[in-house]
Amino acid sequence: MSDRSSLDSSVRSSIASWQPREKPQQLLEQDVTSRALSRHETAETLQTMGMARGTPLPDVVAPTYAAAPVFPEEYTMETPSGIVPLAQLESLGRTVTTVSKKGEKPYPAEPEELRFVTFVTGDPANPHNWPIWIRWLYTIILSTLVVCVAYGSACIAGGLSTVSDTYHVGNEVAILSVSLMVLGFAFGPLIWSPFSDIYGRRAAYFVSLGLYVIFNIPCAISPNISGHMICRFLCGVYASSGLCLVGGSIADMFPAETRGKAIAFFAFAPYCGPVFGPLVNGFVSVSTGRMDYIIWFNMAFAGVMWLLVALIPETYAPVILSRRAKKLRKETGDSRLVTETEAQGVSFKDMLRACLVRPLYFSVTEPVLVLTCGYVCLIYSLLYAFFFAYPVIFNELYGYKDNLIGLMFIPILIGACMALCTTFWCEHLYLKLIKQRRPCPEDRLLGAMIGAPFAAIALWMLGATSYKHLIWVAPASSGLAFGYGMVLIYYSLNNYIIDCYAKYASSALATKVFLRSAGGAAFPLFTTQMYHNLGLQWASWLLAFIATGMIIIPFAFKRWGKSLRARLGRADYSIDAEPDEVEVPKLENEVGGV
Template sequence: MSDLESISSYDSSQSSNTGLEDTQPQQYIYQSVSRQSRDDLQSSINSYLTTTPTNRSSNASTNQRLKLVKTETVKSLIDMGVSSYIPNPAINAPKTSKKAIFPEEYTLETETGLVPVSTLHSLGRTNTNLSRQRTRHTLSRRNTRIASSAQHDTTLEKKITINSTSSSSSIDKQEQSFSNKVSPQQSPESFTHKIVSHFIDESDNDLESQGELNEIDPEIEFVTFVTNDPENPHNWPLWLRWVYTITLSMLVICVAYGSSCITGGLFTVQEKFHVGSVVSILSCSLMVLGFSFGPLIWSPMSDIYGRRLTYFVSMGLYVIFNIPCAIPNNIATLMICRFFCGVWSSSGLCLVGGSLADMFPSETRGRAIAFFAYAPYCGPVFGPLVNGFISISTRRMDLIFWVNMAFAGAMWIIVALIPETFAPVILKKRAAKLRKETGNPKIMTEQEAQGIEFSAMMKDCVIRPLYFAVTEPVLDLTCFYVCLIYSLLYAFFFAFPVIFGELYDYKDNLVGLMLIPILIGASLALATTFYCENVYLAIIRKRKPTPEDRLLGAMIGAPFAAAALWILGATSYKHIIWVGPASSGLAFGYGMVLIYYSLNNYIIDCYAQYASSALATKVFLRSAGGAAFPLFTPQMYHRLGLQWASWLLAFISTAMILFPFSFYVYGKGWRKNLSKTDYSFDALEEAEDEF
């Protein structure tokens, strides 16, 4: 810490008429004082605080109270690597109405935990509605204005009021000037940036015509994590973070299991409501379709209230809506409730990735994401595997949903025990606590200082994903491949009953067992992801990585996914033992998880701070495909035959093998030429270097 420290003083007055102390803040003052002056001031404050309220009120008609709080200085921030350059927000940065001037707030650990906005202004960080990196022309005009004003005012004067504990009248308000220290290496121009906010005329028309907005109140203090902060999720013990990772992955498995639980007993729906196979399949498709719409609710809710509350509310609703699914009066009730089950439970699919990013830095996040990639593709396999035995032994549709509700209820309770992982919400609660303890209402997070408009939130959660869907060919191709793999998984659920149920005369319980090879293959893929992560870390040590470096897993897995469908078609004959078609699941499960793990990371790296919008596009398209495929898969196998139906899908999957290899070679150029904007971190940094 430097010998200069920012001091925050809180003044409150006492009414001379009532004798009651007014709790409303009168003035907040930020100044820099020497260590000796600070010690003298602290002595005065301690003396004041030990004086009885009666003696205080007799001192003057307007008594004042002062509290000192250590905050960061320009020097301490520079020592931590903070400069005038405003980096791009992290993937999990909260949404604000303006561009953030301190995006490091949620990742940086400071000594004091408080960073005054005035100090950030002194570094040259200001908030405008222009692009983060201003044009040279605007910067030149700004510096000219600052330098001109600085010639008239070489120092800033601030007032501080101190109560006397021994005098019968209040001490006169004292004027104290200060100037920020400038290192010898700093130019006069950089010095002018240090007093930027006090010399900008906010009503100046020509700057407003350039899009300049009013600056954040310089008296506000942003809250950060302190050094080795135990509340920072990145500082939690590694074993504990992995316990939470496995728990959250189980939540995803629970949600995915619920989507396919009815596939193990479709005949129970047909018997109960006297409907055909297509209508009974809708009970599965509608829940998967609900996955597309849920993120529109849960993503903004998690940004405002945090992950923990969002999980608790959404999973609670999911548990409740399983009750009418178990005891529906008619088929319409079942269908509607299944759709809403998908909407409520989708929080597990759209937020768990963010929770993992909250706990792990980007360098080690890949292994945790691998578990997340494993869960949504293996969870559906447990549905027909478990409920095939329930439906055959009991022939009860309601028992399928009671078991599903019990699983969801257990996960609801377990996930509620996981503490909040979203840093902005953690710091928001800390800021509220500090405001109460210090009496300073200007301690807050940047999200609180800037606020967030509903229209801006809707833009991020609804408009931008749709915009990406129609303007980003690279994202569309990537999402198409993810959609294909996800749809093929659900195609297996409805192709296996045709192959093993009609060809081999197996009951639903044995048909469910044929899906076990998919789980085995997925588990092998999970082990392979650790190899992929080691390769990626080796690349980081050698050079700057690109999004295309994330495609190794897809390049390994793509041939296996295609080969699985060729095997399925070639072995779907009565004279071939069941091991033949069942073994196709081994190759498919292996390729499926590797492809999803790889492409998910690729999308995140390609779209940087807009990754949440890009992932929302992926979830929408993936869920739409997963909902549609089951509706025509049985008819396709009946019309084309067991061999050609599988081979048709094999042809498509074989063509898609080219995707990861071609993108690995040409992806950077395609992102630059095909997309309207290259949003990746490396492209943004290249643009800034050119600037």
């Protein structure tokens, strides 16, 4: 009996002392806190992890810095302790004088006392450590978001007559509904890029896409054309977050050596999304004749994507680590625990310089960037020109209405899908090459060299087959070549821009986005008149002459790119530049300051 009593007492004692098992994430956070109090990395441990004495170039998704960073690896590397003192970086040979403390920050008086927060080894908060199927699921969702945004810009192209009938305006005015939204794509990144740097990508998507969904309502019910046009422009501004942030979100989840295939989906999406506009809404236009139905369908698509993207956790490492550093300071009382962007105190002026002034500076000082962006702009503009050339061609030759004209865009989608497969092959060759030698930006031009002739061939073919005695398959099949060349050119040149301007990739890409959107907005305004005045053949051939002349660009850059960048550029910002060659000239001296 005494044994039974003793057993019951033991069981009760065990139950009383039992606590629910903490989740692995909670245990990790406690471990990080304890390590922050007791452990940190040394110069020796950093060297064993492969850290070089010189400061490498920041990753393409690095945040905006107020000055040259001391520790650009902070957001991409994992350390056992999760803490790297600035003094240890200095002992490695890093220059610490660039670390500054702007504003009223509770940081130490001496910069050398700072302790930078990193991911710990195997950190589940690091997007690189998420299961591969999760990362690819998020990649597909984000790429679909790009399709959704691009579809929204061209949804009206499948039913321009509905705009004319609703507001009693001419076809030229109705085209503005497409052009103004594409123009909004040029200005939106000035808002959403710095917003995501400060508050994270998830917050930027939630706010911008929420506004995009809401502003579709006045687009559909506006009583006059002015209100409709203003709201379409604002829709472009709000939806542009899908174009300017998704590439970064995908890059956040994959290491540099494996992100190429995921980025290929992003390159595919903005050029295929607009094609679905006339393909889907041609049938809506013919069957209902109502413009508001087109907008409601677009709003429903955008609303679904808004909800799906809202479920994706934060992927931006600087924001993840900044939140962790803030929590550690609160829990430990150690104000030395910061990220480098917090230590530098990036200001609105720094953001404005990175997002507005530096892209403008590059557009007047970097001829190689201007030529590359000009080619991207031409391809994007030609895609939007097709939306207004096809109605003229297929209506005049075969009497097709919007529904059948929309079906003529299917070959462009097929060609784009074929190009996506080719980009995987190009990426495979690039990964083999970088194992053999140090890469240079010109290694990225293979896709453009393959695709450039196809874009020109498509336009020559479209002009040569635009005759009534030829079956509709002939002009429609030109879309195969155009879709194939279009995606390959964009994929290749986008990577080329990133590698050429690795230190300031976000600013170089902002230049590309602005020029591309400006061209996409301008071409629809004169395409219809050009085909009516020049004729179906010579209008296509005029564009073919331009596309043919541009073929030489990727081949010339492949042969003389490095020397052209050295001779024509103000500085070398590329991945193959020497460390002392990548300092950017002072913008305050070049542009007059901000």
